[in-house]
Amino acid sequence: MLLQTALVAGLATSLIFGQMTADGETAATSEVAAAALSVAPVAVVEPSAPAAAPKAVAGVSGKILFRGEAPAVVKIDMVSDPYCVGAHDGDVGTQSVVVGADGGLANVFVSLTGVPDERYKAPKTPVVLDQLGCMYQPHVFGIVKKQDIEIRNSDDTLHNIHAVPRSNKEFNIGMPEKGMKVTKTFKKDEDSIMIKCDVHPWMVAYCFSMEHPYFGVSAADGSVTINNASDLEDGEYGVRIWHETLGESSGTVTIEGGAGSFEHIYK
Amino acid sequence: MTARRPARQSASRAGPSSDAAAAPATAVGAAVSSGRRRLCAALVLSILYLVFMGAQVKSHHAGLSVPDWPLAFGSVWPIMTGGVFHEHWHRTIATGVGLLTIVVAVWTSRRESRRWVAKLAWWLLAAVVFQGLLGGLTVKQLLPPEVSATHAGMAQTVLCLAAWLAYACSSEWARLARAALPDAGAAEASLAPAQRAGATSSRDPRADAAHAHRGGSLRAARVAAVLAMFSVYVQLALGAWMRHTEAGLAVPFFPVDGAGRLLPEVIDQAVLVHMAHRAFAVLVLLAVLRAAQVAGRVASGLMLHAGALAATVLLQAGLGASVIWLKRPPELTSLHVANGALVLLLCWLLVLRLWRRERAATAGSAGRDLTAGIPGHATGERAAGPA
Numbered sequence A: 001m002l003l004q005t006a007l008v009a010g011l012a013t014s015l016i017f018g019q020m021t022a023d024g025e026t027a028a029t030s031e032v033a034a035a036a037l038s039v040a041p042v043a044v045v046e047p048s049a050p051a052a053a054p055k056a057v058a059g060v061s062g063k064i065l066f067r068g069e070a071p072a073v074v075k076i077d078m079v080s081d082p083y084c085v086g087a088h089d090g091d092v093g094t095q096s097v098v099v100g101a102d103g104g105l106a107n108v109f110v111s112l113t114g115v116p117d118e119r120y121k122a123p124k125t126p127v128v129l130d131q132l133g134c135m136y137q138p139h140v141f142g143i144v145k146k147q148d149i150e151i152r153n154s155d156d157t158l159h160n161i162h163a164v165p166r167s168n169k170e171f172n173i174g175m176p177e178k179g180m181k182v183t184k185t186f187k188k189d190e191d192s193i194m195i196k197c198d199v200h201p202w203m204v205a206y207c208f209s210m211e212h213p214y215f216g217v218s219a220a221d222g223s224v225t226i227n228n229a230s231d232l233e234d235g236e237y238g239v240r241i242w243h244e245t246l247g248e249s250s251g252t253v254t255i256e257g258g259a260g261s262f263e264h265i266y267k
Numbered sequence B: 001m002t003a004r005r006p007a008r009q010s011a012s013r014a015g016p017s018s019d020a021a022a023a024p025a026t027a028v029g030a031a032v033s034s035g036r037r038r039l040c041a042a043l044v045l046s047i048l049y050l051v052f053m054g055a056q057v058k059s060h061h062a063g064l065s066v067p068d069w070p071l072a073f074g075s076v077w078p079i080m081t082g083g084v085f086h087e088h089w090h091r092t093i094a095t096g097v098g099l100l101t102i103v104v105a106v107w108t109s110r111r112e113s114r115r116w117v118a119k120l121a122w123w124l125l126a127a128v129v130f131q132g133l134l135g136g137l138t139v140k141q142l143l144p145p146e147v148s149a150t151h152a153g154m155a156q157t158v159l160c161l162a163a164w165l166a167y168a169c170s171s172e173w174a175r176l177a178r179a180a181l182p183d184a185g186a187a188e189a190s191l192a193p194a195q196r197a198g199a200t201s202s203r204d205p206r207a208d209a210a211h212a213h214r215g216g217s218l219r220a221a222r223v224a225a226v227l228a229m230f231s232v233y234v235q236l237a238l239g240a241w242m243r244h245t246e247a248g249l250a251v252p253f254f255p256v257d258g259a260g261r262l263l264p265e266v267i268d269q270a271v272l273v274h275m276a277h278r279a280f281a282v283l284v285l286l287a288v289l290r291a292a293q294v295a296g297r298v299a300s301g302l303m304l305h306a307g308a309l310a311a312t313v314l315l316q317a318g319l320g321a322s323v324i325w326l327k328r329p330p331e332l333t334s335l336h337v338a339n340g341a342l343v344l345l346l347c348w349l350l351v352l353r354l355w356r357r358e359r360a361a362t363a364g365s366a367g368r369d370l371t372a373g374i375p376g377h378a379t380g381e382r383a384a385g386p387a
Helices: A002-016 A082-086 B006-011 B034-059 B083-111 B115-140 B145-168 B171-179 B184-189 B193-199 B205-215 B218-244 B269-298 B300-325 B330-366
Strands: A059-066 A109-113 A127-132 A135-137 A140-144 A149-153 A159-164 A171-175 A180-184 A190-196 A204-210 A215-217 A223-226 A235-243 A247-255 A259-266
Touching (some): A109 A140, A109 A204, A109 A223, B034 B145, B034 B330, B145 B218, B269 B330
Parallel strands (some): A127 A149
Antiparallel strands (some): A159 A171, A159 A190, A190 A204, A215 A223
16 A cells, blocks of 8 residues: 555656756746748759868968768758758758868868867856757857856757767756756866757767867868967967768868968868 | 455465465355456556557667656656657556556455465566666666666566466466366356356367377476577567667678678677577577477467467567668567567466466366365365376
8 A cells, every 4th residue: 555655646746746847957048039040951062173272361270171972961851840840941951961062061170289288277158059940059069178068949849958978977958948048068078979869869969078279160161260279389280170970080280470271171 | 355355364375386275165255357357458468568669769769858757858748749759658658557557456456365466466566666667767877778678678577477467367267277176067156157158168278188188298388388488588688688789780681791691790799799689589489489389289279379479479580680671660670679578478378378277287186276266266176186
């Protein structure tokens, strides 16, 4: 009888508290704009002629290019959640290999090596990771370790944020309501931490938790700016380049007067 | 309540291996009602469906799509979308199974005069609760493979316990007890009217017993069935280990690759786990087919059961190969898991049915009474010994 009573009590408790918020870390906000989505149509991008080497402008910047036959863009099947389908005008492709019109490769994480071995402070401004149209914005991003990540849900559907690090602490949080925000961080430096939504299996993002602030992510046209690199002393530095499916690579960049440029081509 | 269960006092120590315990020759309370029998059967089917839905959660990688437990996104009923549908539907069915088990346990403990059956019902409930807690732990601990695999394996135990309870409440169980009595007429007279109709079943257990003496050994058949069941259980555990360590496609071809090789070039732990599941499948196939063959030979009343078991295990082999060929489509993979549970269920029921026939045969020759404690029977009647 004791067992029965306990079970009945447990069920009653579930029913009574069923509408309560489960996660104390989450807080609903009502002012996250439902930005209109502009998603590029699914298409295989034809490689174009090699782009001219980027000019050295103020700061350290570069260009990541893809040469050869780009992998076909795989259409995401969002049919399991009608909201996600309705959030886009047309088909949506995976974000793994995104090649621009001039062969620029997006979502490549670039960081410098050989920088001064100091203890870098994490910026106080959080990095925003948004869930918008059942996609992560941005798909690849970096933080200085211990820097806050503000995770938002701009979708009118539920998501779970599930980080699967190797050395940092794993977390899995529900974000059932539009406008919710939650702040998380990674305390140790670690490369390519996968962040995923198990509700929508196509939603994947990668976070780099860095020791230093000298990194950047390539934009849709393949251009990348290394944050804070203009502060570095003149000299040659290593460049580490990572792409989720095309792999890792490396190169060098010479910085003079706070400026430098580099180019990398994936084939 | 006590007055309704006079046989409990006498049969309270009578477990499945000691139905012949001394009992006063008094009529016992109400028979195992058709309602309770049907509810037990419904419970078994519900658990089987639950196993399928659990497999669907894994097949769709939706195990952590609901990050909290026991609530779901802070509510009882979240938006059933994407992976949430699989995970929360699994939880919902599990809740239903839990409630059904509570009803069965309470009903059985109030109405059942065989104490071991009442205890079995409570053990079943304990197993269901433990299984539910394991499910919660998989969510709370973020799906550790060892907990998830235990959760998958425990599901088979729950299924077997429920099947045991359902069989103990079945009309066949009672019929086989009566078969050991010296006079079928006396046995009939000891029945409650509702059960008397059931005793005229076209399948005569005594014919099975006689058939067994002619055609072979019930004991040998039972041993074969136990071996088959054990091999299936091990195979299910291997399968759970393989699935929860993501080794399901570690060897992506079957039976050999394009170059005729049995194994991939790189042999790692995932390949070893995967190949262990494949290699053991051969043993399981042989063991189950052998058990089905022997059982069908020694007990004509089990021909249908044996045939179903053989067909199910052959289907299982086909499903396993198809899962590889079609690159693990979720629904097919889940069907493979659920059908594996069905093979185990049929093996376990075969063991129980053979064991009851064996008991009926040996009790008949030893003059022991197997009706003690079965609702609706005048207990204490003893089968005449050979002398």
